[in-house]
Amino acid sequence: MTDRISQFQSASKDFFETISSFPAAKREEIIFDKWSLKDVIAHLVGWDEHFIEELDNLINNKIEKSIWVTIPNLNKNSTAKFKNDSYQNVIKTYQQTSQKLINKLRNLDKIYWDKPLFPEKKSRTPQKYLSIWIQHVTDHLQTIKSLKIV
Numbered sequence: 331m332t333d334r335i336s337q338f339q340s341a342s343k344d345f346f347e348t349i350s351s352f353p354a355a356k357r358e359e360i361i362f363d364k365w366s367l368k369d370v371i372a373h374l375v376g377w378d379e380h381f382i383e384e385l386d387n388l389i390n391n392k393i394e395k396s397i398w399v400t401i402p403n404l405n406k407n408s409t410a411k412f413k414n415d416s417y418q419n420v421i422k423t424y425q426q427t428s429q430k431l432i433n434k435l436r437n438l439d440k441i442y443w444d445k446p447l448f449p450e451k452k453s454r455t456p457q458k459y460l461s462i463w464i465q466h467v468t469d470h471l472q473t474i475k476s477l478k479i480v
Contacts, residue, residue, distance in 0.1 A: 334460050335435050341467040342428040345374075348474055349421065356479055357417045369409045370470055371420045376408020378427035381463060384447045385434050385456060393449055435460065 349367060358366045365373070387394060412420045438456060446452045447459060 332436075334457070334464070335432060338435070338460060338464050338467070339432050341464050341471065342432070345467055345471045345474075346421070346425060346428075348471055352474070353479060354417075361477065361479075362473065365409065367474070368412065368417050368420050370474070371424050372409045372412035373405055374467065374470065375420070375424050375427050376404055376411070377463070377466070378424075378431045379408075380404060381459060382427070382431055382434055384459070385438060385442075388442055388445060388447055388456065389438075393447070 349371060352367055356367065358368050360366055362370055386392075412423070415423075435456070443457045444455050447454050447456065
């Protein structure tokens with residue numbers, strides 16, 4: 331799993347470096363369908379926090395129903411949470427939650443890597459979730475780079 335964690339760390343680092351060079355004038359402009367860059371970052375913070383919470387639930391044997399049915403709510407809540415925060419604060423929070431997630435994954439006992447996070451989604455293990463998460467961050471990174479603004 332160390333390879334996957336390193337991939338996530340690398341994707342997060344690439345994402346951070348890319349958003350750091352994004353022009354200040356465009357950071358809060360709606361350029362991603364209905365989101366600004368600040369909203370995209372807040373969205374990723376929300377998902378980092380969610381993944382951390384799910385790992386804690388797994389470790390503490392508090393397996394609950396999947397939130398997959400509430401993805402729009404999670405996205406809405408995570409972007410609304412940072413609506414009045416500065417861009418710099420959102421970036422700082424992203425760095426913190428990404429690092430917290432990396433640390434949580436590094437310290438996750440190997441017995442949990444293939445255990446289901448949700449009772450109704452047996453294939454949704456921390457290992458699978460991490461793969462999805464790496465792809466998610468990478469997809470957002472590619473979208474930002476495709477704008478040719480950075």
